[in-house]
Amino acid sequence: MIHDRAESGTKIYRCEFERLTQMLKNREIGILAVDDQARMTRAGNAFDFITDIVFEEGRWLSTGEGIDTEQPGWQLRVKVMELHNSTTISELGRRVRRGQAGRLLANLTNGDYPFGYESFLVNPDQVTTNRRGPKPEKNIRIYEPEAHWVRQYSAGSFRVGR
Secondary structure, eight states: OOOOTTOOTTOSOOHHHHHHHHHHHTTOOSEEEESOHHHHOOSTTHHHHHHHHHHTTOEEEETTTTEETTSTTHHHHHHHHHHHHHHHHHHHHHHHHHHHHHHHHTTOOOSOOOTTEEEEESSGGGOOSOOSSSOOOEEEEEOHHHHHHHHHHHTTOOOSOO
16 A cells, blocks of 8 residues: 655655656556545646556556546546646635735734744634634734743843753
């Protein structure tokens, strides 16, 4: 079994994908089955990669999408999914950046905060257990248990080691 843990499918230079590419060059792939085409790659190389498998007399299956290279018309379905997957990931990134910009313009935090600070809910009673909808409004404030270290370091009296 080949799988990349915590690696984005948008990257074509992933250890396990490179291993798979080498296996294809060595004609070691008979049948390659994936649960979803996007799990193999979301880059614009899916169609070419799958075509190479078929050219080398292999077979490619996507169980989640019901695509089988032994079925007529597989090429169109793979190409549409390639376009869908690559567009979806870039559109998601655009939406996330838009939401983060909106939170910054509203003087709210996007979730990250530096050492010496803590994140807090602006309106704790408006938080719902439903994960859908807008993120709860958060801001940051000085976190005293860590802030003294920042002050000590900033004053120049902090030394590491002996």
